[in-house]
Amino acid sequence: MTLLQNYHRLPVQFVKAQNTIWEDDHQQQYLDLSSGIGVYNIGARHPEVEAALIDQAQQLWHLPNLYDNALQEKVAEQLGGQNYAAYFANSGAEANEAAIKLARIATKKATIITFKNSFHGRTYAAMAATGQDTIHHGMPMAAGFKYATFNDIQSVEAIIDDNVAAIMFELVQGEGGVIPADQTFIKDLAQLAHQHHILLIIDEVQTGIGRTGTKFAYEQYAIEPDIITSAKSLANGLPVGAMLAKNNIADAFSYGVHGSTFGGNPLVMRSAIATLSVLDTLLPELPDKVKQMWSHLKLLQSLDSVIDIRGLGMIIGIALHPDVPVAEVVEKLLFEEHVITLSAGQNTLRLLPPLTLTPAEMKTGIEKIHHILQQYKND
């Protein structure tokens, strides 16, 4: 045994990827409807990102956070304009760790309210923030987290006290099974937070960078978060995390409070700059693409094996009948149809297609999913 067995790895060796197509070591091609778990939002190895990376690789790879850094400033500007200040890390979990720490320091309060069924990462505070017992493994958790029920405002009201620093949530619970937040719930939540001087932390690690049809999902909920976290697709495949904090609380991270050796690495920042520029060109076409995708998804509605289709933009959950094993469906799609998909939550087939997917690829992808799912019939 050479690798720890903490992942369920399927027996295929991918060696190449270009936009929506991945290739294995037998030159077999696969249609990607996963974006590598929400990372290749603008398609794998986007030519503009590749060119930026090659150029940067010939200049400077690593630069400690001891010097001015124009590349980080550029990404910060692209992400949060003048309203937010950015801190760069290397992953979503790390961005969330920074958010939790900043909220506590800025408010001098300890409690972070999160939600059951949420996912915020596997590091210690992010794991404690995650409202799923299966992620906690019965271990002692970092203190200071309380869990409310998603889309249930009374469950939040019931646990608010004077020691709450922030409410932290995803606008679509991704790993939890693709559960979108209700508009009224988020409006009420923002109002409640405002009344009690509680910060709003939006975890946009999976929903950000165009995934839901806008750069960040919060834009569709008419709220102004105090802190936003981003990662996954921000650098088109290079490891990155970002925490954006409103200027009035950003000061709480004064000199020496937090840091990272690699965070905001020049190669990664060049990649992020190019990724965000490409995203800007894709955003205007997205509402139309999303419409087309959801129109193709209708094909699946009448299947016995499908009990619900939900999501926002290009984060899509196809909830399967309890008798249909989602892991088997993902494998059949991969090996029989050469379509790459994901699972999430309780028996949900999750699609996170690259935003560059063509109408023809949408049609083919959904028809192939239909072909597999129609093999499962109810008695």
Ligand SMILES: Cc1ncc(COP(=O)(O)O)c(C=O)c1O
């Ligand atoms: C909403 C959300 N937050 C945080 C994370 C953790 O990100 P990472 O795996 O980069 O640490 C994930 C990963 O799936 C996620 O979906």
